[in-house]
Amino acid sequence: MGYKVGIVCYPTYGGSGAVASELALALTRRGHTVHIFSFALPFRLQMRDLSPVSFHKVEAPEYPLFKSYPPYLLSLVAKIAEISQAAKLDIIHVHYAVPFTLAATLAVEMLDNPRPRVLTTLHGTDVTLVGQDPSFYDVVRFSIEKSHGLTAVSDYLVRETQSIFHPSKPVQRIYNFVDTRRFRREKSVPFLKSIRKEGYKILIHVSNFRLVKRVCDTIQVFANVREKVKCRLVLIGEGPEYPLAKRMAAELKLDSQVHFLGFQMEVESFLSGADVLLMPSEEESFCVAALEALSCGVPVIATNVGGLPEVVAHGECGFLTTIKNISEQTAFTLELLRNESLWMKMSENARARAVSLFDVSKIIPQYEKAYHSLLNHHPED
Ligand code: GMT
Numbered sequence: 001m002g003y004k005v006g007i008v009c010y011p012t013y014g015g016s017g018a019v020a021s022e023l024a025l026a027l028t029r030r031g032h033t034v035h036i037f038s039f040a041l042p043f044r045l046q047m048r049d050l051s052p053v054s055f056h057k058v059e060a061p062e063y064p065l066f067k068s069y070p071p072y073l074l075s076l077v078a079k080i081a082e083i084s085q086a087a088k089l090d091i092i093h094v095h096y097a098v099p100f101t102l103a104a105t106l107a108v109e110m111l112d113n114p115r116p117r118v119l120t121t122l123h124g125t126d127v128t129l130v131g132q133d134p135s136f137y138d139v140v141r142f143s144i145e146k147s148h149g150l151t152a153v154s155d156y157l158v159r160e161t162q163s164i165f166h167p168s169k170p171v172q173r174i175y176n177f178v179d180t181r182r183f184r185r186e187k188s189v190p191f192l193k194s195i196r197k198e199g200y201k202i203l204i205h206v207s208n209f210r211l212v213k214r215v216c217d218t219i220q221v222f223a224n225v226r227e228k229v230k231c232r233l234v235l236i237g238e239g240p241e242y243p244l245a246k247r248m249a250a251e252l253k254l255d256s257q258v259h260f261l262g263f264q265m266e267v268e269s270f271l272s273g274a275d276v277l278l279m280p281s282e283e284e285s286f287c288v289a290a291l292e293a294l295s296c297g298v299p300v301i302a303t304n305v306g307g308l309p310e311v312v313a314h315g316e317c318g319f320l321t322t323i324k325n326i327s328e329q330t331a332f333t334l335e336l337l338r339n340e341s342l343w344m345k346m347s348e349n350a351r352a353r354a355v356s357l358f359d360v361s362k363i364i365p366q367y368e369k370a371y372h373s374l375l376n377h378h379p380e381d
Contacts (some may be wrong), residue, residue, distance in 0.1 A: 002033060003027075003032045003033070003090045006035045006036075006083060006089045006093065006104075006116065007024050007036050008020075008036075009036070010095075011042040013238070015286065015289075016121075017044065018042075019153070020036075020095035021044035025048065028053055035053070035083055037056050037079055037080060037083070039072065041057075058075050060074075060075045061075065076100070076103040076107075081108075084111060093121065094119070094121070095123060097143065098140055101144060102142075102143040102146075104147075117149065117375060119149040119371065119374060121151045122151070122157055122285075123286075124285035125283070125285075127152070128283060131164070132164060141165045144167055145168065151171065151367075151370060152285075154173065154286045154310050154311075156310065157306070174366045174370065176363070177362070183271065183295035185296050185351070189266075193273060201276075202231065202232055202234055203218075203221075203222055203231055203232070203278055204270060204293070206277070208239040209239030210239050213280075214280045216245055216248050221330050222257075225333050233259065234274065235261065237262070268296060272297075274293070277298050277318075278329070280329060282303070284308050286306075286308075287302070287311055290311050294353055299318040299346040301332050301333050304320035304322065313353060316346070316349050318350065319335075319336075
């Protein structure tokens with residue numbers, strides 16, 4: 001029998017919303033019923049067949065008293081409680097603790113038995129940054145303690161959660177996943193094909209252009225590499241650092257060689273035409289973009305921070321360097337682009353790693369098991 005699952009997530013461009021959306025679709029394919037709660041349709045669900053999932057848009061009411069602060073949390077609690085009762089949900093699975101864990105646990109408290117169980121998947125900055133803000137720490141710790149189950153997307157994040165919040169219950173590591181049948185080296189967009197035809201190698205970066213992604217390092221590495229190898233840089237995504245990145249490309253007189261392509265719905269069509277993914281992040285609990293690149297057979301040059309070493313095996317399917325180490329990132333990129341047999345080997349390894357460790361078919365059963373154990377073991381909580 002399938003579970004009835006409510007998924008709470010951010011709709012905006014980022015890994016947690018992407019993972020939550022792909023999880024929702026994968027669960028419905030396996031016979032579960034899924035309800036999504038968010039303030040907008042998550043970006044990964046746009047232009048996809050939505051018929052298998054029910055989407056519940058959460059809107060905060062307008063009222064002069066609220067001025068710039070409409071009570072979104074209250075609306076979310078009310079919506080989760082209402083739908084949980086009507087649809088008899090078994091599980092509320094929140095993606096990102098702040099403030100969703102609190103919302104879900106409050107909503108559940110409002111209901112009569114049998115109440116849904118709350119599973120929190122911790123994604124990254126909900127633990128390492130936002131959750132540690134002194135004004136948030138106690139309330140985040142309280143809500144994490146109230147959540148019936150906890151998962152984190154890498155061993156690194158499990159350790160961070162334990163050392164920062166000391167939860168009394170275990171934190172299970174469930175890695176992020178990729179649909180390796182969709183993300184494969186097959187269907188590159190014509191734009192990239194034509195650049196390749198002219199003999200250029202393609203460097204790519206995919207992110208939400210937040211400060212932690214260090215997009216400007218990507219541009220600096222590209223500037224160095226292009227002096228030695230004919231190449232182009234493709235940047236997918238948008239965010240706070242976008243204007244700075246554009247300015248830097250202009251100042252280095254690289255405007256015509258750095259392609260800012262903004263958000264793209266079918267990121268696999270861009271990844272699968274690239275030679276190397278550059279991911280010089282300062283902080284990364286996992287990095288979905290790196291995994292999706294590996295799945296497309298694209299070796300990754302990244303930093304050895306957070307959970308990245310669990311995704312990218314150094315020397316096997318890419319290279320890892322220390323943060324801000326532009327010269328090493330440049331050297332590794334050149335090594336890959338100049339050595340065809342090394343690139344081929346790493347590309348094959350990348351694909352094999354994604355398929356064997358992170359394919360959707362390997363990870364979804366781990367979530368199903370977590371749901372099963374939450375519903376079947378009710379310790380005093
Ligand atoms: O925690 C965040 O910064 C937000 C989150 C997101 O929505 O993009 O990113 C985190 O979750 C992703 C999905 O699990 C991970 O792949 C990212 O590495 C992680 N970001 C950070 O840790 C900075």
